[in-house]
Amino acid sequence: MPTNEIQVDVEGRTLKISNLDKVLYPRTGTTKGEVLNYYASVSGVLLPHLRDRAVTRIRWPHGVQAGSFFEKNTPAGTPSWVRTATVPTTGSRASRSGAGSDGDTLTFPICDDLATLTWLVNLAALELHVHQWQVTKAGKPRKPDRLVIDLDPGEPAGLHECCQVALKVRDALAERDLTCTAVTSGSKGLHLYAAVSRHRDSDGTTALAKEVAEELQKSDPGMVTATMTKAKRPGKVFLDWSQNSGSKTTISPYSLRGRDRPTVATPVTWDEVEAGAEDPLGLEQFRFEEVLERVQDHGDLFDA
Template sequence: MSELQVDVDGRTLTISNLDKVLYPRTGTTKGEVLNYYAQVSPVLLPHLKDRAVTRIRWPHGVEGSSFFEKNAPGGTPSWVRTHEVSTTGSRSGKGDGTIRFPICDDLATLTWLANLAALELHVHQWTVDAKGRPRHPNRLVIDLDPGEPAGLHECARVALMVRDALAERDLGCTPVLSGSKGLHLYAPLPDGRGSLDSDGTTALAKEVAEELMKEHPDLVTSVMTKARRPGKVFLDWSQNSGSKTTISPYSLRGRERPTAAAPLTWEEVEEGAEDDLALEQLTMDQVLERVARLGDVFEA
């Protein structure tokens, strides 16, 4: 096993198996994955800041087995920020136990996670305070999940409907390609709306989903049952639950190709709603090129 010691922001890390292929279809190696996360870190890390990170790891590449990991694993460096969080993710602290989550606030921690083949980084809609206590969520998310033969074109059409429905509730939102099949819509909660707990944001997202399903039953569903989804876009409101997570913007996905979650402009979504070939999931190289050219359009 080849190993290399590197210095990352003053931390010494042991990196292994840089030549190991993690995406066999494209020949993408672990070294290339580490390079992606290093280059995208200026726009990725603000989306991870103060958020407990659930990882999906593919130690033998994306054609091998994977596993979810919430707790900080054995051997976690002492300098990695971790916090004990209730398993419910609730402010009350009531639950069956706690999980010691890592918090990925810096490049050294991000590099350490990538070296563990943690390709996917999933986070909650809430952040933790300095003592590790979950705050109320500071955003609402709706996951647009297309049922075949629906795809990104249908997701773009529905995203415009969700944007209008949220605007009626005085909320703006930002579209993000999921890196998998669909789109995610993030609505920051302004002062006053930040008093909603996870149950409150879940109820609000469900209200929007059910309203649009009623208005557009041939295209939209808020029902989780997969048998009800063919040709429709499922508005998954449940990811606002305190215990649920969503892939972070700019995280890689463990798909056949090294795609990544990528923020879009609304102009691009509008074009995708008109042209069924205008939108596609983006690879990590395309995302890096896009960031170099446009910066973080999520922030814009």
């Protein structure tokens, strides 16, 4: 066994963990061991957000200063005990790994337990992205159970402007009898989630999110845009309604981001969003140490 590899028991599964001292975030010196510890520590609130959802990973084998790649299919060497689901591509494409693909389908891992989570993170999968739909026990895709709107600021707009627009989105969704939850993206903006009944397909939730985005663009064109064209985004908050497409994914709450610092997609309260709307420094993106403290103090604010 290589000197940089150890065997660990995770909930009855034996895993080989390697390169614990490898620095994955050079700016902060954050190591792979610290990343594994974060995911293990936060798993109690993270796993419910991953459960029954196909997981697309972004991997940084040599740290965030080096290249990354998307991976949808299960990679070669996937343990036999990892739960998987083979689903239609619905317009998506496999990652550079060809394992697990079969024509117009993709075979995703389903991350329902700590052993699977640890296995994925050991592969330097810093980011975990999921669809807005789940799969059945048999692996068949269900209709979406939630709607998401991604608030993406165009410079010089930032999180402050996203918070201001988030309040408008909250009100627009409330008019449609939908209650939403705010999550900082861990990057620049905010994600707003609303639970929906499963009577709509992905086209239906996409249309609803687009309707809200275009309504707010019409009422406040100086601050809001629903247009994909990046040239029309500077100084505005883009309401990305397209992530409700059946083939698209959004960073999971409590997932790390592959940025220069180990920031996390973090559920926040509406009081925090309102503070961010009033004060440019009222809300900032959270680092993983802060997230662990928040979870210890408040539990999962997504369900608060």
